Amino acid sequence: MNNNEIIRFSSLSKMYDKHVGISNLDFSIKEGEVFGFLGPNGAGKTTTIRLMLDLLKPSGGSVHIFGKDVKNASLEIRKRLGYLPGDFSPYDRMTGNEFLKFSSNLRQINYSKPTILLDTFELSDRDLNKKIRAYSQGMKQKLGIIQAVSHRPELIILDEPSTGLDPLMQDALYELLLGLNSEGSTIFFSSHNLPEVEKICKKVAIVKEGKLVGFESLESLRKKITKKLILKLPLDVTAAPQLQGADLISNNQNIFEYRITGELNSLFAQLARFRIEDLILPAPSLEDIFLSFYDKNQKKKTQ
Amino acid sequence: MRTDILAFIKYIWVSNRPLILFSMIFIASVQLLLIYFNSTLEIAPMVEMFLSQLPAQFTDSFGDDILSQISVEGTIAFGLEHPIVITLTTFISFSMISRNIGSNSDNRIMEIILAHPFDRKVLISVLYVFTLFILVILTLSASFGATLAIYLFHKLDPELMTKMMIVDFNSFLLHAFIMSYALFFSVWFKDIAKAVRVSALIAFVFYFINIISDFWDSLAFTKYFNFFSYFNPEKIMVGYDRTGLEMAILAICTAILFVSSFRIFNRKDIS
Numbered sequence: 001m002n003n004n005e006i007i008r009f010s011s012l013s014k015m016y017d018k019h020v021g022i023s024n025l026d027f028s029i030k031e032g033e034v035f036g037f038l039g040p041n042g043a044g045k046t047t048t049i050r051l052m053l054d055l056l057k058p059s060g061g062s063v064h065i066f067g068k069d070v071k072n073a074s075l076e077i078r079k080r081l082g083y084l085p086g087d088f089s090p091y092d093r094m095t096g097n098e099f100l101k102f103s104s105n106l107r108q109i110n111y112s113k114p115t116i117l118l119d120t121f122e123l124s125d126r127d128l129n130k131k132i133r134a135y136s137q138g139m140k141q142k143l144g145i146i147q148a149v150s151h152r153p154e155l156i157i158l159d160e161p162s163t164g165l166d167p168l169m170q171d172a173l174y175e176l177l178l179g180l181n182s183e184g185s186t187i188f189f190s191s192h193n194l195p196e197v198e199k200i201c202k203k204v205a206i207v208k209e210g211k212l213v214g215f216e217s218l219e220s221l222r223k224k225i226t227k228k229l230i231l232k233l234p235l236d237v238t239a240a241p242q243l244q245g246a247d248l249i250s251n252n253q254n255i256f257e258y259r260i261t262g263e264l265n266s267l268f269a270q271l272a273r274f275r276i277e278d279l280i281l282p283a284p285s286l287e288d289i290f291l292s293f294y295d296k297n298q299k300k301k302t303q
Numbered sequence: 304m305r306t307d308i309l310a311f312i313k314y315i316w317v318s319n320r321p322l323i324l325f326s327m328i329f330i331a332s333v334q335l336l337l338i339y340f341n342s343t344l345e346i347a348p349m350v351e352m353f354l355s356q357l358p359a360q361f362t363d364s365f366g367d368d369i370l371s372q373i374s375v376e377g378t379i380a381f382g383l384e385h386p387i388v389i390t391l392t393t394f395i396s397f398s399m400i401s402r403n404i405g406s407n408s409d410n411r412i413m414e415i416i417l418a419h420p421f422d423r424k425v426l427i428s429v430l431y432v433f434t435l436f437i438l439v440i441l442t443l444s445a446s447f448g449a450t451l452a453i454y455l456f457h458k459l460d461p462e463l464m465t466k467m468m469i470v471d472f473n474s475f476l477l478h479a480f481i482m483s484y485a486l487f488f489s490v491w492f493k494d495i496a497k498a499v500r501v502s503a504l505i506a507f508v509f510y511f512i513n514i515i516s517d518f519w520d521s522l523a524f525t526k527y528f529n530f531f532s533y534f535n536p537e538k539i540m541v542g543y544d545r546t547g548l549e550m551a552i553l554a555i556c557t558a559i560l561f562v563s564s565f566r567i568f569n570r571k572d573i574s
Contacts, residue, residue, distance in 0.1 A: 050414075050572075050573070050574060053417070053418050054417075055414055055417055055418065055572070055573040055574065056572045056573070056574060057570060057572060075420050075422055076420075078418065078419060078420040079420040083418040085411060085414055085415060085418065087411065088411075088415075089411050089412075090412065090415060091314065091318065091412050093317060093318060094314075094317070101310075102310050102313075102314060103419065105306040105307055105309065105310030106307045106310055106311070106416065106419035106420070106421050107307070107419055107420060108305060108306050108307050108420070
């Protein structure tokens with residue numbers, strides 16, 4: 001393990017009764033990174049996180065965090081991290097305030113009200129004094145984020161943190177995480193939403209069906225992802241324009257969808273010839289990314 | 304005491320408080336009322352008349368038992384082995400243990416707790432000891448109800464009180480055993496609902512077998528394997544020389560179940 005590696009997965013595998021949770025995960029994350037862990041639901045993201053926290057026991061391989069094997073030093077590691085589980089649902093007979101105290105007590109640290117965080121997420125004293133059962137999913141999520149970061153941990157592990165948050169609160173979350181990162185926290189951000197990962201992460205790992213299908217800097221990921229172009233032409237145009245550097249995927253009357261394979265400059269130069277009513281460059285979906293990676297992986301295998 | 308342990312105990316207490324308080328009051332009241340009725344009503348002639356109308360096979364098997372329960376000693380014993388009292392105490396054991404250590408899709412609190420720097424070994428030990436403590440409290444509630452009733456309607460007798468304490472301890476050991484096997488199934492099965500179903504089924508089946516084995520000789524051998532037959536309040540009240548041995552067996556089985564659960568929980572996947 002290199003000195004600046006904070007997390008190292010070594011051939012990590014987890015088998016459930018009949019299916020693979022995660023298979024041969026092998027990569028590392030450096031200290032100070034904001035790391036995106038991308039994959040659709042059921043890809044093995046949560047399994048990986050639970051292996052990092054020693055909640056699950058690996059079927060093979062190991063995870064090292066802060067240079068220590070999770071299997072042997074889990075307690076010591078957990079002292080130095082903060083965690084937000086997916087579908088965060090704390091004990092609902094507690095009030096928000098009681099839960100935050102409970103969390104501090106479990107960490108054996110003195111509780112002090114995290115005023116700045118509460119302001120950031122617009123949780124008032126009145127909200128904190130309500131029973132959690134009266135909270136909306138968004139309020140629970142805010143409480144979960146606060147308990148995960150309020151002790152300024154060295155490593156923050158977040159499983160789908162923006163679930164239930166409105167766009168403004170999502171932005172507040174990204175800003176908070178970038179702030180914590182600038183203060184030295186490493187962030188492990190699990191998500192199935194590429195645009196949000198793009199906003200804060202510099203490096204990503206992509207998993208599908210329990211396997212690592214990509215491990216890239218976000219910049220190189222963007223280059224690899226197949227982009228699409230949707231073109232809307234006047235109604236009288238029914239034949240799809242032939243474009244160099246773009247393959248037609250589908251057409252619906254006067255709306256044409258292309259997969260971009262060449263240079264954008266040359267493509268836009270060609271488009272100047274047409275009377276365009278609308279042009280959309282849709283954000284690639286996770287499925288597009290997986291297809292890009294899968295196609296490449298499949299090609300590698302067959303070669 | 305460490306703040307994390309205190310916080311966890313507080314969490315268990317808060318999550319079970321209404322049921323525990325209700326059970327304490329209910330169990331104490333059952334003892335008090337049974338002894339009150341025993342003291343104020345002429346029950347014996349009524350029961351004897353009732354028994355005389357039943358088939359001989361039934362009265363041969365149960366007649367003496369029922370008559371012995373008419374005394375104060377018998378009433379105390381009956382109060383502790385009353386099906387409702389046993390069901391309630393068993394339910395508390397299942398509730399405290401299974402709900403706090405098991406997991407299912409609706410209950411992810413265990414994941415949240417163990418993501419904190421809180422040791423699994425500490426968690427299961429604290430939960431176990433605290434549940435034992437609650438069982439002691441419930442047993443003491445029964446003693447309190449009985450003692451109060453004896454003080455009010457009879458006479459406090461040191462010999463009777465000693466026997467009552469032995470019965471209470473026997474009752475505590477029985478419920479500690481039931482709680483320990485509920486713990487075992489809760490750590491063994493992935494799903495809390497399955498653990499509770501199996502634990503409850505075992506309690507029900509063994510309780511039922513224990514009753515019918517009293518008058519079916521062919522089932523008498525099951526007594527050796529039935530934990531309910533190691534709880535004999537009536538026999539203790541009239542003097543029973545196997546009490547120590549039977550309580551030792553319950554205590555040893557309880558300890559074995561806890562050690563096994565402890566080991567399994569340390570390796571268990573929490574999800």
